[in-house]
Amino acid sequence: MIGTLRESLAASPLPRLEARLLWQRVLGVPHAWLIAHDADPLEPAQVAAYQALEARRLAGEPIAYILGVREFFGRDFQVTPAVLIPRPDTELLVECGLRAVRALRAPRVLDLGTGSGIVAVTLALERPDAQVRATDCSAEALDVARMNARVLGAKLLFSHGNWYDTELGSAGFDLIVSNPPYIDAQDAHLGRGDLRFEPAGALTDGADGLQALREIVQGAPDHLAPGGFLCVEHGWDQAAAVRSLFLRRGFADVASERDLSGIERVTRGRLPAGFS
Template sequence: MNRIDLLLREARGRLADGAEAELMLAYVLGQPRSWLFAYSDAAVADELAQRYRALVARRADGEPVAYLLGQRGFWSFDLRVTPATLIPRAETELLVELALARVPAGRAARIADLGTGSGAIALALARERPAAQVLATDVSAAALAVAQDNARALALANVAFREGDWYAPLQGERYELIASNPPYIAEDDAHLEQGDLRHEPRGALASGADGLDAIRVLAAGASAHLQRGGWLLIEHGWNQGDAVRGLLRDAGLVEVATERDLEGRDRVTLGRAPAG
């Protein structure tokens, strides 16, 4: 018999994270997770039970839950994600918070999110700062299509999309704030062959022998694309704060600092174009 509690027990026996078993069953049944516990003895149709077991098998084989469900929560909304996009992480919300603190509400600021992926950063900023004009770029046409779908789903009219590598799509324009969560893992890092990272696009994860190639490009080009007093914010690895601060200072930015995430790890480094 296919019953909710029995299906969950079966799935928990195969998965390390019981919450993932609940998320996937709620998804298959089209119900919130709380419904599973209120109706734990409810019967599940054979077709739905088979679909659920197939998802559990794929997760047990290592596929990320976000790709299996086609979505991941970020900020205050859900985003569609596919294997063409990086899976948004909660720690990236720090980058959004720091950006919002530098763009007052009501200001018609120009903001760019370089390497937008699913659109997480750009769409969060566009939603929180409706007076701003946000540009989201990505070198991947497939990722950019996902970001555009997410913008439409959120009914955001103040975000535009351009395809291209880092600063190339900015076409000589200047912005009040440029944000990016670029690839920052070293290409030979063993973590790339572990867990969810095995399934995410390598180009969105790894960048050169030390993981800093993309960040070097972002730092070097910032002055040509920031307004006077404008900010560059970059997410990076926990052990890269010193190096990224050096790159931003070498590029002529001032007020350079690194902010830590909720676990006390270096996460975002920012710098400002000189005001004069």
């Protein structure tokens, strides 16, 4: 019989951090409160609510979906099973985009495959003068992105459709960013761990993992202003192939950037001013 938080934490098969996060959600309190009140008696309804969340976690459901929130670039983003769970690696994509437009006033920015909106919303908040548009082929994902933009106070436009085949407005963009699905459809990891719960269309392009990247790189020059930048995230072993796609499409200053693990994770390039 569980009577206190201390007893519950001691009895839980979950890692201590996860059990604490679930208790914070059940009680609606910060971490410090849990420490100060770990000997307080719990209500049976609170114990039952905790046990329901614990059972979901033990069944493998990602903690971000159970809590409905994940931190990215210092802000809390709402997440649902309709969107990819934000990854820390994607902060590199945001940093790459911010560097690309740092010398521009009121840059025009396009985020392809926005998911929960982490990239577009962060760019709009870090560069309040930017005109940001975000797209996705999933209407459910766009609903989540819109909610995050509203809650975090970011101003941006959203469009629904297949990559560039959507309402983009007339302007050439100074920056296109994308973290597209890039896992090979045959990759066994898709059937393991957290990935089992994430939307398949956010993880894999249904082909060799480079198909979405090919389409994005191929279409970018038609939507970039002269001198505009394209920055894309990709898999740990795809950097050379992605650089090759950029170079064959006529991009200049092509380079890949490494994430905190030293892996080439983001590739960028600039459309030459005289591109034709």
